[in-house]
Amino acid sequence: MVSQMSHIPHENQSDDALPVAVPIATKPRGFVKGVMAMQRNALFVLPRIAFTQPIVSGQVVRRFHMVMDPPSLRRVLKDAAADYPKSEESQAMLRPALGNGLFLADGAHWRWQRRAAMPVFAPRNLTALTPVMTEAAEAAASRLVGRTGPVDLYQEMLRTAFEVIAAVSMSSDTAIPRDVAHRAIDRYLTTAGRASVLDILQVPRFVPRPARLLGAALIADLKRAADRAIEARRAATRTDPKPLLDLLIEASDPETGREMTNEELRDNLLSFLVAGHETTALALSWSLYLCAFDPAVQERAREEARAALGARAAGAEDVPRLTYVRQIIDEAMRLYPPAAMVSRTATAPDRLRDREIKSGDLVLLPFYALHRNACVWDRPDAFDPDRFAPERAENINRFAYLPFGAGPRVCLGMGFALQEAVIVLATLLARFRFRAIPGRDPEPVMILSLRPYGGVWLDVEPL
Numbered sequence: 001m002v003s004q005m006s007h008i009p010h011e012n013q014s015d016d017a018l019p020v021a022v023p024i025a026t027k028p029r030g031f032v033k034g035v036m037a038m039q040r041n042a043l044f045v046l047p048r049i050a051f052t053q054p055i056v057s058g059q060v061v062r063r064f065h066m067v068m069d070p071p072s073l074r075r076v077l078k079d080a081a082a083d084y085p086k087s088e089e090s091q092a093m094l095r096p097a098l099g100n101g102l103f104l105a106d107g108a109h110w111r112w113q114r115r116a117a118m119p120v121f122a123p124r125n126l127t128a129l130t131p132v133m134t135e136a137a138e139a140a141a142s143r144l145v146g147r148t149g150p151v152d153l154y155q156e157m158l159r160t161a162f163e164v165i166a167a168v169s170m171s172s173d174t175a176i177p178r179d180v181a182h183r184a185i186d187r188y189l190t191t192a193g194r195a196s197v198l199d200i201l202q203v204p205r206f207v208p209r210p211a212r213l214l215g216a217a218l219i220a221d222l223k224r225a226a227d228r229a230i231e232a233r234r235a236a237t238r239t240d241p242k243p244l245l246d247l248l249i250e251a252s253d254p255e256t257g258r259e260m261t262n263e264e265l266r267d268n269l270l271s272f273l274v275a276g277h278e279t280t281a282l283a284l285s286w287s288l289y290l291c292a293f294d295p296a297v298q299e300r301a302r303e304e305a306r307a308a309l310g311a312r313a314a315g316a317e318d319v320p321r322l323t324y325v326r327q328i329i330d331e332a333m334r335l336y337p338p339a340a341m342v343s344r345t346a347t348a349p350d351r352l353r354d355r356e357i358k359s360g361d362l363v364l365l366p367f368y369a370l371h372r373n374a375c376v377w378d379r380p381d382a383f384d385p386d387r388f389a390p391e392r393a394e395n396i397n398r399f400a401y402l403p404f405g406a407g408p409r410v411c412l413g414m415g416f417a418l419q420e421a422v423i424v425l426a427t428l429l430a431r432f433r434f435r436a437i438p439g440r441d442p443e444p445v446m447i448l449s450l451r452p453y454g455g456v457w458l459d460v461e462p463l
């Protein structure tokens with residue numbers, strides 16, 4: 001367990017050349033202090049050796065393994081995925097809001113929900129959904145024009161990503177009011193995320209989780225809002241492209257022919273809003289932070305964006321030409337993976353490298369530590385979008401870079417999120433210059449997702 005915090009750059013890197021990182025433990029501290037630190041930032045669970053070794057094993061109440069080794073990650077996420085279901089800890093954390101929707105379901109129930117939602121994310125449909133993203137990028141740009149003084153780009157990106165996912169899920173005429181959903185999801189994720197630390201440590205259930213009790217009222221509000229959106233969608237005339245909710249309403253289980261109940265529809269709708277909203281906003285916020293951190297990178301991306309777009313906002317046809325903008329997003333998600341750690345429970349004995357895995361062991365997949373692991377990456381803490389230049393990206397092991405996970409449970413919204421992030425970032429870079437404000441760097445804090453605590457405050461200069 002974790003400890004004494006100080007910012008430790010990895011060997012051979014000077015501190016001033018590096019963007020912000022999670023302070024890593026240098027010496028062990030007691031159980032109580034460790035729990036308190038993890039309540040604040042779940043990544044404080046990572047010991048320093050997680051950044052230099054392939055697997056770290058130990059026992060805190062229960063046996064655990066942190067896996068940063070690409071072949072072992074391939075085994076857990078893909079080859080032996082059936083023996084490594086999502087852990088009870090992640091289930092306990094998210095089930096109150098997401099029920100048995102796609103994100104948490106298992107087996108046949110998961111399969112048909114995934115099949116039902118898949119057409120929305122098929123490449124042909126993605127192109128049809130792009131105008132919503134272009135519109136949201138244009139709206140973000142208009143909000144920024146007129147702003148004077150520092151702007152919190154994290155809040156701006158949350159709003160932008162929510163507009164996109166709400167329109168794609170429900171269509172704009174039946175949307176849940178943005179403020180209701182946004183506030184409820186944000187408070188819920190924060191409170192559920194904090195309570196989860198007690199679950200990860202397997203503190204017995206009779207110890208109250210005050211944060212989770214607080215979350216109950218918010219969840220009730222959110223569920224009521226989702227139910228209203230489902231009713232409205234059932235009554236609405238059909239549109240093209242179909243919003244996600246229509247596809248789910250029309251879907252039937254190939255094995256039983258049964259359609260989704262209102263409760264299942266609601267679980268899935270909320271799963272999409274939660275999974276698709278903050279994650280994309282985080283990829284964008286960290287990308288903007290990094291562009292301000294390295295003005296030369298920002299300038300190069302701006303030239304590319306302006307050459308491709310002129311005065312227009314980006315659309316689907318521009319995405320293939322915005323390769324450097326995409327590299328910045330890839331590198332931002334390496335340094336700050338929005339889903340910085342996921343977990344599984346081993347349900348069968350196995351071996352990962354030299355480690356014996358017993359049934360019941362907790363298997364942590366800390367993508368944050370994988371993406372900064374010295375066995376896997378050169379200059380792991382440095383910001384260098386050229387790692388993802390097409391000719392170099394080919395050599396990156398598929399299981400060394402996992403912002404979207406991998407295997408059968410790989411993120412369903414991966415193509416969607418990347419398309420949205422490129423469109424929004426290119427549109428903003430073509431029109432504004434972003435400057436860092438000394439002393440206002442965000443702090444990377446993981447509470448379910450890896451957030452820029454304190455906000456991404458930047459000076460925004462229209463061009």
Ligand code: HEM
Pocket residue numbers: 086102103104114165271272275276277279280283337338339342343402403404405406408409410411412413414416417418
């Ligand atoms: C940058 C943005 C995003 C990131 C980094 C991200 C990351 C992830 C990761 C790591 C997983 C796998 C979790 C695990 O294996 O335990 C996942 C699953 C999932 N994501 Fe995303 N996601 C993003 C955006 C989206 C969007 C936009 C949507 C929907 C519109 C979405 C929908 C889902 C769903 C439904 C799953 C569950 C898939 C399943 O279990 O079959 N995600 N995401």
